[in-house]
Amino acid sequence: MPMKNVRIVLVETSHGGNIGAVARAMKNMCLEDLALVNPRQFMTEECVARASGADDILHEARVYKSLDEALADCTLVVGASARLRTVAWPQLDPRQCAELVAERAAQGQQAALVFGRERTGLTNAELERCQYLVHIPANPDYSSLNLAMAVQVLGYELMMQQPPMASPQPRELATAADMQGLFSHLEQALEDIGFLDPRKSDKLMRRLKRLFHRAEPDQDEIRILRGILSAAQGRKSARRE
Numbered sequence: 001m002p003m004k005n006v007r008i009v010l011v012e013t014s015h016g017g018n019i020g021a022v023a024r025a026m027k028n029m030c031l032e033d034l035a036l037v038n039p040r041q042f043m044t045e046e047c048v049a050r051a052s053g054a055d056d057i058l059h060e061a062r063v064y065k066s067l068d069e070a071l072a073d074c075t076l077v078v079g080a081s082a083r084l085r086t087v088a089w090p091q092l093d094p095r096q097c098a099e100l101v102a103e104r105a106a107q108g109q110q111a112a113l114v115f116g117r118e119r120t121g122l123t124n125a126e127l128e129r130c131q132y133l134v135h136i137p138a139n140p141d142y143s144s145l146n147l148a149m150a151v152q153v154l155g156y157e158l159m160m161q162q163p164p165m166a167s168p169q170p171r172e173l174a175t176a177a178d179m180q181g182l183f184s185h186l187e188q189a190l191e192d193i194g195f196l197d198p199r200k201s202d203k204l205m206r207r208l209k210r211l212f213h214r215a216e217p218d219q220d221e222i223r224i225l226r227g228i229l230s231a232a233q234g235r236k237s238a239r240r241e
Contacts, residue, residue: 003029003030003031003032003102003105003158003159003162004105005104005105005108005109005110005111006031006033006101006105006111006112006113006158007033007034007035007070007074007110007111007112007113008022008026008031008033008034008035008112008113008115008151009035009036009037009067009070009071009112009113009114009115010022010034010035010036010037010039010115010147011037011038011067011114011115011116011117011122011126012037012038012039012040012116012117013036013039013040013041013117013118013147014040014041014117014118014119015040015041015046015118016039016041016042016043016044016046016047017044017046017047017049017050018050018118018146018147018148019036019039019041019042019047019058019061020046020047020048020049020050020051020052020054020058021050021051021146021147021148022034022115022147022148022151023051023054023055023057023058023061024050024051024052024053024054024148025148025149025151025152025155026054026057026151026155027053027054027056027057028152028155029152029155029156029158029159030155030159030162031155031158032056032057032060034057034058034060034061034062035061035062035063035064035070035112036061036062036063036064036070037063037064037065037066037067037069037070038063038064038065038066039063042061042063043058067114067126067129068129070112071112071114071129073110074110074111074112075104075109075110075111076100076101076104076109076110076111076112076131076132077111077112077114077129077130077131077132078092078097078100078101078111078112078113078114078130078131078132078133078134079114079116079122079126079127079129079130079132079133079134080113080114080115080116080121080122080133080134080135080136080150080154081116081121081122081127081133081134081135082121082135082136082143082144082145082150089127089130089131089132089133090131090132090133091132091133091134091135092132092133092134092135093134093135093136093137094134094136094153094154094157095157096134097113097132097134097154097157098154098157098158098160098161099161100132101113101158101161102158102161102162113134113151113154114126114129114130115147115150115151118146118147134154136150136153136154171218172218172219172220173216173217173218173219174216174217174218174219174221174222175219178219178222179209179212179213179222181222181226182212182217182222182225182226183205183208183209183212185226185229185230186205186208186225186229187201187205188233189229189230189232189233190204192232192233193232193233
């Protein structure tokens with residue numbers, strides 16, 4: 001389900017291909033509101049190619065002449081920065097950022113994540129329009145993330161804040177009686193096919209029991225296993241005849 005009320009804002013992006021890559025990352029993470037502030041290139045051939053099927057994000061993107069226009073209806077604005085700054089803005093890590101954005105968006109407020117230029121990021125004047133600053137921790141010796149990677153990281157954290165999709169039907173796990181039935185059948189089958197050494201049977205069966213207990217088979221799996229054992233026993237009996 002698309003995450004409503006969360007806007008990705010790109011400021012003065014230099015390369016159209018980066019916008020396409022961001023659109024792809026957004027669609028991966030169920031984000032669909034893209035705002036572009038004075039992009040130098042947009043809807044180039046590379047842009048569409050790197051969107052890799054996320055063309056709807058590109059076609060629905062809105063282009064603004066100023067950051068103020070792109071943020072006019074937003075009540076929460078978080079600016080992304082590649083480096084920690086000695087400024088008074090509250091700083092968040094990606095998980096804290098996602099928790100805050102998801103909470104506000106769920107309340108019906110419009111939230112924006114603002115990303116700056118590829119080379120220089122956001123200016124101090126642009127950061128002044130943000131209530132918070134988010135920084136993605138990375139290798140201090142090589143901390144450069146490209147634009148799409150940064151969007152993907154924050155988008156992933158936002159995805160993790162969403163309620164899980166419909167969970168699969170719960171498995172009908174085997175009961176203690178089912179397990180004991182399997183173990184008795186297994187021991188008998190191993191004897192029938194000549195695998196079980198009477199001198200080591202107790203130790204082997206203990207290990208096999210631990211193995212099946214760890215696996216936590218469901219009732220269908222128990223039936224399959226017992227069917228296999230029965231088939232093995234039947235084949236052994238047929239050979240004897």
